[in-house]
Amino acid sequence: MFRMTSSDARLVMFLFIMSFTVLSTQTGPDVHLKTFCSNNALNYTRNSAFENNLKIVLKRLPSITSLTGFNYTFFGEASAEVYGQALCRGDVSSSACRTCVEKASKQIFNDCISRGEAIIWYELCQVHYSFQNMTSLSVYAGKYLDRDSKEKSVSDQVHFLKFSKYLMTNLSNEAAFNPFNMFATGKINFSRSKTIFAHVQYTRDIRPHECLKCLKSAITDLEGCCSSRKGGMVLSRNCNVRFELYQFYNVSKHLSSPTSRGRKWKAGKVACVVFIPITVLAIVIGSCIVFLRHKRRKETDVERSHLALLQELANPRGVTITEEGQFFYDA
Incomplete structure (x- = not known):
């Protein structure tokens, strides 16, 4: 029977803690990177219909985003309509995604009070809301x-x-x-x-x-x-x-x-990016040269055959037919 010594137990515990630490660094608590509250957007008043709709949109985002990694939703009508979007980094788990979006949604609401548009970035996700349809907003602003x-x-x-x-x-x-x-x-x-x-x-x-x-x-x-x-x-x-x-x-x-x-x-691919097109170009040029030479040689042979035929027609030779039906050209 195998018995675990105290040193073995400490080693197992150390490995367990290390593996948990690595997993936590990749899918654990997220880090806030940046918040952008737009100054160009229409501001809203506190306790307005827009603010109430914004709260509903931000509350909707985490659940669906955690399942698909992305969510785009909207709520409200006319000037009180709010559009919301959430994106999780493609390598995180569903639970980590949901936790991140929930955290980001709360912070963006507090950081950008009364702003009609804002976006917040975390290490593992981002949340964006606006008073206008964001699918038409593809202008880059890094x-x-x-x-x-x-x-x-x-x-x-x-x-x-x-x-x-x-x-x-x-x-x-x-x-x-x-x-x-x-x-x-x-x-x-x-x-x-x-x-x-x-x-x-x-x-x-x-x-x-x-x-x-x-x-x-x-x-x-x-x-x-x-x-x-x-x-x-x-x-x-x-x-x-x-x-x-x-x-x-x-x-x-x-x-x-x-x-x-x-x-x-592969590092070698960097060189191949330059080498491969040159090699392909050389092969294409070489193939074209061989094809043109073959075509020219074939045309020359045809010209020679035509010339020989014309010479024979200009100087016909006599033909003798034997009783057995065989043909002989006269010299």
Whole structure:
């Protein structure tokens, strides 16, 4: 019979605590990133019909969002109508999603009292409400985080930018045409000991080409603020992008898409992006040369056959027919 010693028990307890700690960092209590209360929106008065409708919309968001990862709803009529939207990061569990949206909904109401439009971002989710239909609001307006400027710089900035941009571009193309949760994660080794981890995501109320446009703008802003730093994030109304030198997402908790799990991009692919088109072009050019030479040779042979036939017609030879029916050309 196996007996567990006190040292074995301590080891098991240590491993259990460590595994719980790792899980908590990925799906546990969320962190508030930024709140934006619009100054251009129509303000509402306290205890008005708009405020009551806003409370109803914010209360509706958590339950459905926790099941699907995204929710868009509205309530009210005419000038008191309120539109609400919630999005959870594609790698979090349903319970963590619900907890985040509930927390964000309470905070956005308190932070932006009397504002007719506002959006709040957390580590794992975002909540947005407005007095107007948000499906028609696809104008990009990226938001930086104060912590981006505090990130340390990398040593080889040119090399780092090339690999990070390659990774983010590929993830954007993958997310834009992902029919599930419009979310993609991935990583790439840019040195023997260092790896870039990244994620991109957009809300599900915009079309793929609008998604790509939003993500490209966000990546451009990300390059402007953080191309030489060890981490960065850009937030917007419809899309978010982020990269770090550590794995900040959970590859085993994607909400609804088996295809959006973290992908590892090979460093060699960066070179292939340039090498493959050149190789293909060389093959195409070579094939064209061989085809043209073969065609020219064939045309020459046909011309020769026609010339020989004309010569024979111009100088006909005599033909002798034997009794057995055989033909012989006279010399």
